[in-house]
Amino acid sequence: MAMVLEAALIEQLRRQEEDAFTLVYERHKTQIFNYLYRLSGDWELAGDLTHDTFLSAYESLPKLRPDSNIAPWLYRIATNRFRDLLRRRRVINWLPWTDGPASEARLAVTGGEETLSERESVKAALASMKPEYSTCLVLRLAEGFSSEETGAILGISAEAVRMRLSRARVMFKAAYEIAESGEHDDGL
Numbered sequence: 001m002a003m004v005l006e007a008a009l010i011e012q013l014r015r016q017e018e019d020a021f022t023l024v025y026e027r028h029k030t031q032i033f034n035y036l037y038r039l040s041g042d043w044e045l046a047g048d049l050t051h052d053t054f055l056s057a058y059e060s061l062p063k064l065r066p067d068s069n070i071a072p073w074l075y076r077i078a079t080n081r082f083r084d085l086l087r088r089r090r091v092i093n094w095l096p097w098t099d100g101p102a103s104e105a106r107l108a109v110t111g112g113e114e115t116l117s118e119r120e121s122v123k124a125a126l127a128s129m130k131p132e133y134s135t136c137l138v139l140r141l142a143e144g145f146s147s148e149e150t151g152a153i154l155g156i157s158a159e160a161v162r163m164r165l166s167r168a169r170v171m172f173k174a175a176y177e178i179a180e181s182g183e184h185d186d187g188l
Contacts, residue, residue: 041123125175
């Protein structure tokens with residue numbers, strides 16, 4: 001029954017029916033926002049990326065395949081928006097800035113505090129990881145997707161998800177311990 005309803009909703013989306021897209025937005029906006037917030041650690045940025053995700057989704061509705069699954073499709077778009085952001089930031093980080101967002105983030109992590117709150121430690125640990133590992137970790141453990149669903153979102157096999165997840169856990173543990181101790185390692 002649920003698959004029949006999903007198929008009907010997808011057909012309405014492909015015809016770009018406004019009510020259908022509004023329904024999808026209302027059903028999924030909180031999960032997409034939470035996912036992007038976990039990845040970025042920034043409330044405002046997560047909101048902007050959520051907006052970009054749904055705008056991209058709306059623009060690609062005519063290309064939506066009839067056999068698509070809406071949630072993984074949206075998570076894939078959100079993941080791509082986050083990756084795009086990281087690519088842009090990498091270019092910006094090569095510029096010789098002496099202060100600004102990167103410096104402020106570093107100060108927030110090392111700002112003379114003896115220890116960070118647990119939430120800040122998790123954010124710092126995730127931020128220090130390569131995106132292919134942090135996104136896998138968040139999708140699988142925080143968002144609750146199966147290895148197969150995570151693979152579909154990331155465009156990799158379920159086996160690759162399991163391998164990345166195994167490595168991500170080790171990376172996260174090491175980065176979390178550094179964040180908890182209040183140390184900062186620019187190499188992570």
